[in-house]
Amino acid sequence: MSESTSFTAEILETSASAYAGCAAHLFLEQNPEIADESSRGDLRTWKSHLTHRVLELSAAVGAEEPAIFAARLQWAGKAFDARDMKTRDLRSSLACLREVLAEELPEIARETATSYIDSALDAFDQPPSKPAMGSGLDPANPTDRLALQYLQAALEGDSPHAVDIVIAATEDSLSVQDAYLKILLPAQQEVGRLWHTGDLRIAEEHLVTTTTERVMSILAYRSTALAAAGSVALPSTAHGKTVLSATVAGNTHHLAVRVLADFFEMAGWRSICLGANVPPSDLATAVVYFDADLLMLSAALSTQIKMARQTIEEVRQLPDRTTKILVGGSGFNDAPELWQRIGADGHALTADSAVTLGAQLVGLGSSDP
Amino acid sequence: MSAKPIEDPSPDILARLGEGDPGAAEECLDRYGAMVWSLARRFSPSPSDAEDAVQEIFLAVWKNAARFDPAKASEPTFINMIARRRLIDLHRHKQRRPEATSSELELETMVDQRSGEIEARAEMRLASRAIKDLRQVERDAILLSTYHGMSHREISQNMDLPLGTVKTYIRRGLNRVREQLETIG
Numbered sequence: 432m433s434e435s436t437s438f439t440a441e442i443l444e445t446s447a448s449a450y451a452g453c454a455a456h457l458f459l460e461q462n463p464e465i466a467d468e469s470s471r472g473d474l475r476t477w478k479s480h481l482t483h484r485v486l487e488l489s490a491a492v493g494a495e496e497p498a499i500f501a502a503r504l505q506w507a508g509k510a511f512d513a514r515d516m517k518t519r520d521l522r523s524s525l526a527c528l529r530e531v532l533a534e535e536l537p538e539i540a541r542e543t544a545t546s547y548i549d550s551a552l553d554a555f556d557q558p559p560s561k562p563a564m565g566s567g568l569d570p571a572n573p574t575d576r577l578a579l580q581y582l583q584a585a586l587e588g589d590s591p592h593a594v595d596i597v598i599a600a601t602e603d604s605l606s607v608q609d610a611y612l613k614i615l616l617p618a619q620q621e622v623g624r625l626w627h628t629g630d631l632r633i634a635e636e637h638l639v640t641t642t643t644e645r646v647m648s649i650l651a652y653r654s655t656a657l658a659a660a661g662s663v664a665l666p667s668t669a670h671g672k673t674v675l676s677a678t679v680a681g682n683t684h685h686l687a688v689r690v691l692a693d694f695f696e697m698a699g700w701r702s703i704c705l706g707a708n709v710p711p712s713d714l715a716t717a718v719v720y721f722d723a724d725l726l727m728l729s730a731a732l733s734t735q736i737k738m739a740r741q742t743i744e745e746v747r748q749l750p751d752r753t754t755k756i757l758v759g760g761s762g763f764n765d766a767p768e769l770w771q772r773i774g775a776d777g778h779a780l781t782a783d784s785a786v787t788l789g790a791q792l793v794g795l796g797s798s799d800p
Numbered sequence: 801m802s803a804k805p806i807e808d809p810s811p812d813i814l815a816r817l818g819e820g821d822p823g824a825a826e827e828c829l830d831r832y833g834a835m836v837w838s839l840a841r842r843f844s845p846s847p848s849d850a851e852d853a854v855q856e857i858f859l860a861v862w863k864n865a866a867r868f869d870p871a872k873a874s875e876p877t878f879i880n881m882i883a884r885r886r887l888i889d890l891h892r893h894k895q896r897r898p899e900a901t902s903s904e905l906e907l908e909t910m911v912d913q914r915s916g917e918i919e920a921r922a923e924m925r926l927a928s929r930a931i932k933d934l935r936q937v938e939r940d941a942i943l944l945s946t947y948h949g950m951s952h953r954e955i956s957q958n959m960d961l962p963l964g965t966v967k968t969y970i971r972r973g974l975n976r977v978r979e980q981l982e983t984i985g
């Protein structure tokens with residue numbers, strides 16, 4: 432990363448809310464009709480929206496990836512749309528932010544920041560290349576139908592019934608891995624989609640996630656107990672390699688790394704899951720303590736990429752260690768080459784591909800979950 | 801009881817900011833955040849107004865750092881000037897708003913009274929020269945109070961001196977500066 436982009440990213444991050452505040456004032460001044468509407472014209476709300484945009488801009492500049500900011504703006508546009516907010520308000524608030532940054536940033540930082548906004552606004556003005564987000568679950572497909580039934584039970588607060596649906600499916604013919612991949616994860620993705628479109632509230636999302644965690648614990652226990660009793664074969668022969676899974680500091684979404692940890696365990700790894708929000712130095716200490724061969728690091732948002740980079744740097748500084756590092760999470764999805772630039776050894780989009788790639792990185796060849 | 805020597809802050813943060821050095825902004829916040837907060841809090845009706853003011857002051861610092869000339873002023877002085885100007889702007893802006901309260905107007909009056917001092921650059925340069933001629937302990941106490949925004953109690957702890965002694969040093973030092981200015985004027 433060049434010094435100039437690093438400086439620009441730092442200034443934007445350090446003073447995000449101040450630049451956002453100036454832009455929010457300007458936006459409401461330029462759009463008095465919005466300022467007159469109490470529901471749309473609240474300064475604090477616009478400042479909060481714009482603070483997110485400045486932080487996303489900082490993340491994109493820090494990663495030298497304009498596409499990250501453009502993708503986040505598209506995402507915000509869809510969220511506006513879903514909540515009956517006007518996307519043209521989002522656009523003009525961004526134009527105000529550009530005006531403020533062009534005026535208020537140190538001269539050395541202006542060109543980079545404004546050019547990122549310009550290219551994001553250009554992309555925002557293009558007709559959408561993908562259709563509006565619809566459900567990915569098809570009731571005609573048997574496992575999708577199970578996922579929908581599971582989701583409905585979880586949303587109704589009937590956790591025991593939700594658990595029964597998944598356990599019954601695994602007792603029938605579904606493998607544990609498929610229970611994750613074809614019921615639990617699609618149900619969670621549907622929750623994310625419904626939240627994005629404004630059809631679900633945060634409490635409901637938490638309700639489903641809590642139920643999913645419960646199911647996963649039961650599945651993990653049953654797999655181990657059944658294998659110990661000789662009722663089922665171990666999914667894979669233990670090979671003595673250790674994987675450590677965690678989300679970076681600031682990322683509180685731990686479900687994905689829990690799934691990954693379980694997949695690695697089922698593939699014969701000694702799998703240690705540290706959960707969410709682990710500071711870089713603590714993670715480095717854990718790599719040594721558990722003698723990890725592989726570190727699986729997750730970042731859910733582009734604004735967490737900087738922390739992922741810091742964590743990787745911290746681990747790389749450990750003396751005499753050859754721990755491989757895999758990254759994943761939606762924070763990396765908008766820029767396909769980003770993982771290389773922050774110093775990771777690989778990037779995985781799915782849990783099963785993470786296990787395959789992880790095995791290759793530590794010299795195990797192929798490793799089927 | 802001897803006073804702890806005050807470390808002269810390394811004078812290059814603003815120059816590094818002006819050159820776009822990564823890390824300089826955070827260092828600047830670490831070093832001058834308390835001073836700016838102290839000023840902002842003094843001239844703001846509430847802590848949340850003070851927080852907003854601090855953020856805006858640092859925007860101005862980032863923007864103007866490249867103009868900093870160490871031959872004309874020290875870093876704390878430069879930042880102090882920016883802070884005071886921005887505080888005056890903020891209070892003037894609030895006064896234009898219909899919901900400005902009487903306390904805001906009183907505060908603006910206070911700030912306006914100080915603005916006369918701020919804009920008198922020549923006088924400030926003379927004062928700066930006069931401060932340099934003070935005894936070390938008096939100079940340290942005054943700098944901690946004016947540049948670093950410390951309370952007398954904080955200065956007493958920092959210099960390991962009784963509170964009354966700190967007050968005496970500051971009063972005597974300021975009297976001497978005033979006398980010198982009157983002599984020159």
